[in-house]
Amino acid sequence: MKAYRAAILRFATDREPRHAAMYDEDGLLVVGPNAQGLQVVQAVGPYRALHARYPDLAVTHWSGRIIAPGFVDLHSHYPQANVIGSPAESLLPWLENYTFPEEKRFSSPQYSTEAAQFFIAELLRQGVTTALTFATSHPASVQAFFTEAHKHRMRLITGLCLMDRHAAADVLNQPTAPGKLDATEQSLLDSEALIRQWHGVDRLGYAITPRFAPSCSDAQLRGSGELAAMYPDVWIQSHAAENKAEIAWARALFPASRSYLATYADFGLLRERAIYAHCIHLDDADRALMRDTGAAAAVCPTSNLFLGSGFFDYAGADRVGFPYGLASDVGGGTSFSPFHTMLAAYYVGREGQTKPGLSLGPQHLWWQHTAGAAQALGLKGLVGNLQPGCEADFVVLNPQATPLLARRTALAANLDELLFSMIVLGDDRLVERTVISQAIESCDPMMFSFR
Numbered sequence: 182m183k184a185y186r187a188a189i190l191r192f193a194t195d196r197e198p199r200h201a202a203m204y205d206e207d208g209l210l211v212v213g214p215n216a217q218g219l220q221v222v223q224a225v226g227p228y229r230a231l232h233a234r235y236p237d238l239a240v241t242h243w244s245g246r247i248i249a250p251g252f253v254d255l256h257s258h259y260p261q262a263n264v265i266g267s268p269a270e271s272l273l274p275w276l277e278n279y280t281f282p283e284e285k286r287f288s289s290p291q292y293s294t295e296a297a298q299f300f301i302a303e304l305l306r307q308g309v310t311t312a313l314t315f316a317t318s319h320p321a322s323v324q325a326f327f328t329e330a331h332k333h334r335m336r337l338i339t340g341l342c343l344m345d346r347h348a349a350a351d352v353l354n355q356p357t358a359p360g361k362l363d364a365t366e367q368s369l370l371d372s373e374a375l376i377r378q379w380h381g382v383d384r385l386g387y388a389i390t391p392r393f394a395p396s397c398s399d400a401q402l403r404g405s406g407e408l409a410a411m412y413p414d415v416w417i418q419s420h421a422a423e424n425k426a427e428i429a430w431a432r433a434l435f436p437a438s439r440s441y442l443a444t445y446a447d448f449g450l451l452r453e454r455a456i457y458a459h460c461i462h463l464d465d466a467d468r469a470l471m472r473d474t475g476a477a478a479a480v481c482p483t484s485n486l487f488l489g490s491g492f493f494d495y496a497g498a499d500r501v502g503f504p505y506g507l508a509s510d511v512g513g514g515t516s517f518s519p520f521h522t523m524l525a526a527y528y529v530g531r532e533g534q535t536k537p538g539l540s541l542g543p544q545h546l547w548w549q550h551t552a553g554a555a556q557a558l559g560l561k562g563l564v565g566n567l568q569p570g571c572e573a574d575f576v577v578l579n580p581q582a583t584p585l586l587a588r589r590t591a592l593a594a595n596l597d598e599l600l601f602s603m604i605v606l607g608d609d610r611l612v613e614r615t616v617i618s619q620a621i622e623s624c625d626p627m628m629f630s631f632r
Contacts, residue, residue, distance in 0.1 A: 182213030187243035191567040202544040212573040220573040220618040251310025251574035252519040253554035256479035261512030272424040287317040293325035308612040310574035340390035369404040388416035406449030423459035461491040468501035477557035481510035482525035496536035506554030520607035543600035577614035
């Protein structure tokens with residue numbers, strides 16, 4: 182076992198998210214292997230109350246630092262790191278002019294590997310330890326990502342991007358040869374083969390990944406739903422109700438469905454472990470559908486602000502009651518940093534709400550990017566928190582990382598002020614170390630230091 186002494190942030194599981202944070206100014210975190218050999222939290226709490234229970238255990242002291250749960254990013258696109266900050270008037274032109282041409286390059290295994298290496302390194306540098314991300318429509322992109330994720334023993338989830346119409350021909354770059362399967366059938370066969378190869382390997386997970394309804398034929402969506410029924414423990418990820426032009430397109434393509442979101446339900450793609458990015462333009466019937474099926478929304482504030490898509494309705498989500506969590510949405514999103522994402526969510530909470538002037542408190546913002554996102558993924562009690570039994574993925578934060586941070590955090594009169602000052606002023610410099618639980622013979626955590 183290993184022990185770490187510092188201030189410790191975690192979340193109570195029996196409190197309302199806006200007031201769930203627990204904070205020990207002088208805390209002790211004890212981690213050790215569980216029955217499967219994975220490093221998990223064995224004990225956590227005030228140092229004075231715990232240290233006597235472990236008299237022979239060497240303690241690593243991180244004075245002036247804060248140990249916090251690793252961040253959970255509920256939606257991103259690992260192949261889009263190169264298109265962050267590309268100018269476009271809205272979502273659909275952005276996809277056509279930047280995203281699809283870039284994703285075409287992922288037919289190359291070498292290009293996919295280099296992109297996966299960069300993306301995973303950037304997650305770790307920013308303190309993200311669990312992520313649900315898109316690959317491209319090329320199996321090579323999925324293989325590369327899982328291979329790199331496995332090396333780092335991270336809990337990462339991805340899947341082959343399913344798209345068999347409209348922009349698909351330009352992106353796939355794989356014209357169907359005479360006598361071979363068409364793109365729809367091949368994509369579903371490839372998806373199942375990748376599920377069998379990678380899902381549940383160490384900490385890896387597979388997500389059935391229709392890009393969005395307009396890019397998928399009825400046959401591909403139907404096949405996706407059949408795969409989801411065959412493999413109920415895999416994830417599902419897609420996009421819904423992000424942009425008004427996209428919604429009009431989806432409604433024209435699927436007129437029999439009650440709404441854009443309901444299209445996915447009609448094909449068996451709304452259930453627990455189904456994550457839909459954006460979910461901005463929903464009505465209460467859609468919100469009730471999310472609630473009743475157990476599907477969750479990935480809130481992507483930097484992307485929605487950058488592309489002018491709209492504002493996630495926090496008040497509506499809480500009124501009807503369905504799960505959600507925060508996401509970077511790289512590369513429509515403008516930053517890998519959870520601090521930038523939380524700050525953008527704060528802005529969204531003050532604008533465009535059915536409840537004017539809604540204020541998202543710092544505890545709730547931080548919960549959305551850790552324990553809340555983990556709960557939306559169906560991973561409550563495993564990641565996104567530092568309660569006993571949780572996997573030992575955590576970050577070490579230095580609240581003195583910059584002169585302004587040091588000045589402001591020193592003046593914090595309570596926990597909310599401390600958390601909020603880090604949300605407003607924080608970036609990658611705040612993350613001093615990222616620690617990943619391991620399931621290897623030594624059971625030592627994998628530690629990445631950045632300062």
